[in-house]
Amino acid sequence: MKIATYNVNGINSRLPVLLRWLEEAKPDVACLQELKTPQEKFPEEAILNAGYKAIWHGQKSWNGVAILTRNLEIQEVRRALPGDSEDLHSRYIEAIVNGITIGCLYLPNGNPAPGPKFDYKLQWFDRLIAHAGELYKSGAPVVLTGDYNVMPTDIDAYKPERWVKDALFLPETRAAFHKLIDQGWMDAVRTLHPNEVIYTFWDYFRDAYGRNAGIRIDHFLLSEPLKSKLKSCGVNRDVRGWEKTSDHAPVWIELNL
DNA sequence: ATGGCAACTTCCAGTTGA
Numbered sequence: 001m002k003i004a005t006y007n008v009n010g011i012n013s014r015l016p017v018l019l020r021w022l023e024e025a026k027p028d029v030a031c032l033q034e035l036k037t038p039q040e041k042f043p044e045e046a047i048l049n050a051g052y053k054a055i056w057h058g059q060k061s062w063n064g065v066a067i068l069t070r071n072l073e074i075q076e077v078r079r080a081l082p083g084d085s086e087d088l089h090s091r092y093i094e095a096i097v098n099g100i101t102i103g104c105l106y107l108p109n110g111n112p113a114p115g116p117k118f119d120y121k122l123q124w125f126d127r128l129i130a131h132a133g134e135l136y137k138s139g140a141p142v143v144l145t146g147d148y149n150v151m152p153t154d155i156d157a158y159k160p161e162r163w164v165k166d167a168l169f170l171p172e173t174r175a176a177f178h179k180l181i182d183q184g185w186m187d188a189v190r191t192l193h194p195n196e197v198i199y200t201f202w203d204y205f206r207d208a209y210g211r212n213a214g215i216r217i218d219h220f221l222l223s224e225p226l227k228s229k230l231k232s233c234g235v236n237r238d239v240r241g242w243e244k245t246s247d248h249a250p251v252w253i254e255l256n257l
Numbered sequence: 258a259t260g261g262c263a264a265c266t267t268c269c270a271g272t273t274g275a
Contacts, residue, residue, distance in 0.1 A: 009274085010264055034274085036265065061265055062273075109275060149275075168275060203275070204262035215275080247263080247275080 001098060001255045003029040004236075005145040005218055007106070007201075007248035010036040011064070015043055017245050022050050025236055027252060028070050029097055031104035032056075033147045035064025035090075042066070059090040065104050065146070067095050077101065083127040091124070098257070100226070101135060105146035110167030118167050121149070125176040129183075135223065136183045142223040144185065147248065149217055150177045152187065155197065156216035168217060186227050188220040188253050193233075200235055201248045209240050218251045231256045 004027035008014040011032065022030065030052070035042065039058035047054050047068060056066035057079045067074060077094040080087070091106045105128065110121030135142045151169050154160040163169035181187060189198060199214025208214065222230060233253040240249040 013264065034264095109273085111273095111275065163275095166275075201275070206261060208262095217275080244263095 001029070001100075001257050002027045002252055003031070003102070003143055003145065003220070003255065004250050004252040005031040005033070005104070005147070005220065006250035007033040007147045007218060007246060009034050009246040009248065011066070012037055012041065012043060013244070014246055015046060017239065017242055019046065019050050020242070021236065021239050021250060022052065022068075025250065025252065026070065028072060029102060030068040031102065031145050032066040032068065033064070033104070033106035035059075035066060036062060037064060055093065055095060057090040057093045059088075063090045063106055065090060065093045065106055067093055067097070067102060067104050069097055072097050081124070081127045081131050083130060084123070087124070092128075099141065101140050101142040103132075103135070103142065103144040103146075105144065105148070107147060107149045109149050110173065113165070113167040113170055118170075121167060122172060122176060125173075125180075129176065129180050132180055132185070132221075133183050136185065139225070140223065141225040143226065143253075144221040145219065145251075147217060148177065148219050150174065150219075151215050151217055152177050152181075152190070152219075155195070156199075158199070158213040158215065163215070168215070180221070184224060185221040186230070188222050188230055189216075189233050189235075189251065192230065198235060199249075200251050202240055204247055218248060220251065220253050226255060229255045229257055
């Protein structure tokens with residue numbers, strides 16, 4: 001079973017790239033972030049025609065998450081993190097697919113830091129940690145994937161010294177990520193490739209992709225029952241080089257179920 | 258240290274992203 005995550009940076013302006021990637025990569029499950037579309041303008045018909053069912057949580061202008069499946073039933077569980085009914089950002093959607101709980105998340109960016117946006121990032125992170133803890137303890141097979149907006153360690157950033165005051169790399173942010181990992185989760189990509197330079201985002205500026213000046217911020221976390229099932233993983237790096245592409249590249253894992 | 262790019266909105270300049 002192949003599961004992918006892809007921050008599309010606007011699903012409607014990204015539609016040709018998204019459809020081409022689905023056709024070429026053929027993930028069984030695709031978790032999407034940054035739809036940047038209201039609920040009613042999600043391109044459901046084009047996605048259905050490409051062979052995928054979808055559930056999504058849209059929002060005007062910003063955020064937005066979706067889970068797509070090919071030839072698999074999808075049962076939605078929730079479409080927000082517990083813990084703050086006032087939080088209206090569309091940043092989390094969770095479903096059960098093929099017996100696996102899949103959480104698709106778009107963690108807040110948090111810049112500029114310090115400030116209210118960074119406070120919101122850390123608060124959202126706390127709610128994710130609380131919810132993830134419940135999921136992990138349940139013993140169910142769970143995949144928590146998406147755009148975490150965190151580089152976990154120095155190896156995950158081109159010139160990490162340039163990111164030390166950035167919300168994606170500040171000590172509080174990394175500490176929150178490691179608190180989450182310490183519940184027992186496996187960082188799938190880093191576990192299979194412990195020393196490799198792997199990036200999932202390259203800035204649009206200054207030919208960052210051409211220079212491979214990237215960062216690794218899109219992650220797959222696996223709960224206990226899935227750790228022994230992880231077969232392979234990777235980044236569809238070439239997608240970042242396509243015309244009218246996102247600033248993120250898709251990331252995928254293959255599970256031997 | 259700065260600003261470079263892209264997508265959004267609703268009227269082309271301001272905001273957000275990472």
